[in-house]
Amino acid sequence: MALYLGVMSGTSLDGIDIALTDLLGQPQLLAHYFSPLPEALRSELLALCQSGPDELARQAVAGNAWAECVATGIKQLLAEQNLTAADICAIGSHGQTVRHEPARGFSVQIGAPALLAELTGISVVADFRSRDIAAGGQGAPLVPAFHQQLFADDIEVRALVNIGGFSNLTLLTPGAAVQGFDCGPGNALMDAWIRLHRGQDYDADGTWAASGHVNHTLLTQLLEDPFFAQRGPKSTGREYFHPAWLQAQLKRFGEKLEAVDIQATLCALTAHCISQALLAQQPQCQRLLVCGGGAHNRQLMALLQQALPALHVDTTQALGADPDWLEAMAFAWLAKCCVDGTPGNRPAVTGARGLRVLGAIYPA
Ligand SMILES: Nc1ncnc2c1ncn2[C@@H]1O[C@H](COP(=O)(O)OP(=O)(O)OP(=O)(O)O)[C@@H](O)[C@H]1O
Numbered sequence: 001m002a003l004y005l006g007v008m009s010g011t012s013l014d015g016i017d018i019a020l021t022d023l024l025g026q027p028q029l030l031a032h033y034f035s036p037l038p039e040a041l042r043s044e045l046l047a048l049c050q051s052g053p054d055e056l057a058r059q060a061v062a063g064n065a066w067a068e069c070v071a072t073g074i075k076q077l078l079a080e081q082n083l084t085a086a087d088i089c090a091i092g093s094h095g096q097t098v099r100h101e102p103a104r105g106f107s108v109q110i111g112a113p114a115l116l117a118e119l120t121g122i123s124v125v126a127d128f129r130s131r132d133i134a135a136g137g138q139g140a141p142l143v144p145a146f147h148q149q150l151f152a153d154d155i156e157v158r159a160l161v162n163i164g165g166f167s168n169l170t171l172l173t174p175g176a177a178v179q180g181f182d183c184g185p186g187n188a189l190m191d192a193w194i195r196l197h198r199g200q201d202y203d204a205d206g207t208w209a210a211s212g213h214v215n216h217t218l219l220t221q222l223l224e225d226p227f228f229a230q231r232g233p234k235s236t237g238r239e240y241f242h243p244a245w246l247q248a249q250l251k252r253f254g255e256k257l258e259a260v261d262i263q264a265t266l267c268a269l270t271a272h273c274i275s276q277a278l279l280a281q282q283p284q285c286q287r288l289l290v291c292g293g294g295a296h297n298r299q300l301m302a303l304l305q306q307a308l309p310a311l312h313v314d315t316t317q318a319l320g321a322d323p324d325w326l327e328a329m330a331f332a333w334l335a336k337c338c339v340d341g342t343p344g345n346r347p348a349v350t351g352a353r354g355l356r357v358l359g360a361i362y363p364a
């Protein structure tokens with residue numbers, strides 16, 4: 001066995017995913033652990049996504065707190081599995097993205113990797129995005145190479161979409177280089193809207209969205225945002241699709257809509273930005289496999305199937321991969337790539353000048 005831990009704390013800021021992964025042959029998920037972020041840390045991380053007073057020190061303090069949460073989770077997971085630190089080759093720790101501005105040459109993930117190595121006694125690989133950006137790439141998305149490793153088929157043209165806070169698509173065409181790019185909002189705008197109007201973290205199963213009506217005029221207007229027509233390489237995040245983007249769009253729309261109909265329209269926006277990008281970039285695609293938290297949103301899954309009638313729309317579970325743990329597994333795999341000196345980026349995806357080994361190692 002070659003045991004790696006992948007740690008992901010995604011843009012939706014719901015919590016920390018830890019995946020114990022065997023990377024001796026095809027990646028296998030052996031065990032997993034989820035820890036919600038303590039509310040104070042969650043709101044501080046969210047605040048740090050924008051500039052504010054004393055942010056350098058606050059970023060460092062929040063990074064340490066994040067690493068402590070991860071170390072606690074890792075210790076618990078290892079104890080449950082009767083493993084010790086010595087059994088683990090390395091931790092691949094994505095960290096928490098607080099800024100993503102590849103056009104200005106940076107993407108910032110905080111997570112105190114030195115402290116995490118110290119607290120766990122395990123080597124940590126972190127800072128996966130900066131080398132790709134230094135080589136002219138977007139630094140994101142990085143999971144397409146892992147999707148290719150797990151899901152590429154000799155015959156079927158497949159696509160994967162990870163629907164977390166934002167959504168990113170991977171296109172797997174037999175005999176061709178893997179393609180991939182961010183499509184736009186995933187759950188982030190829906191989460192923000194339901195939080196504002198109903199005080200809930202997310203729209204469980206998409207029930208609220210399903211009870212409203214999609215306003216097609218508003219949907220068309222939202223889809224006119226130039227990001228959607230742009231072809232890859234492209235990536236996005238909270239800097240672009242934020243609640244103020246939605247408020248500006250609603251102001252431009254003018255007509256007052258029921259909150260529930262806006263939720264229905266946001267759900268349709270996520271489905272359509274994915275389906276449009278997929279059809280534009282790989283019209284031969286036969287199957288769409290969904291992973292990330294959005295795979296649990298029944299209304300979103302139904303809208304995706306409606307928008308893509310010629311394709312089979314499934315979650316990755318249909319191929320035996322739990323949709324909730326793929327991102328964390330991807331960072332375990334990327335950590336091994338770094339340790340082995342193998343490139344983790346794919347220039348056709350990120351737009352980097354070439355293949356690069358991603359990440360920095362903090363030895364145990
Ligand atoms: N049962 C459910 N019904 C509807 N939506 C759900 C459900 N469970 C999770 N979600 C959505 O999935 C989100 C979390 O998804 P995920 O864990 O993939 O995000 P992430 O790791 O933060 O994302 P990213 O890929 O952007 O880094 C939640 O914020 C919520 O919107």
Ligand SMILES: CC(=O)N[C@H]1[C@@H]2OC[C@@H](O2)[C@@H](O)[C@@H]1O[C@H](C)C(=O)O
Nearest residue numbers: 011097100140141142143166168182
């Ligand atoms: C900068 C950043 O954290 N980007 C995330 C985010 O969440 C989804 C999408 O935007 C994707 O680009 C990326 O995550 C996955 C793990 C990736 O790099 O493939």
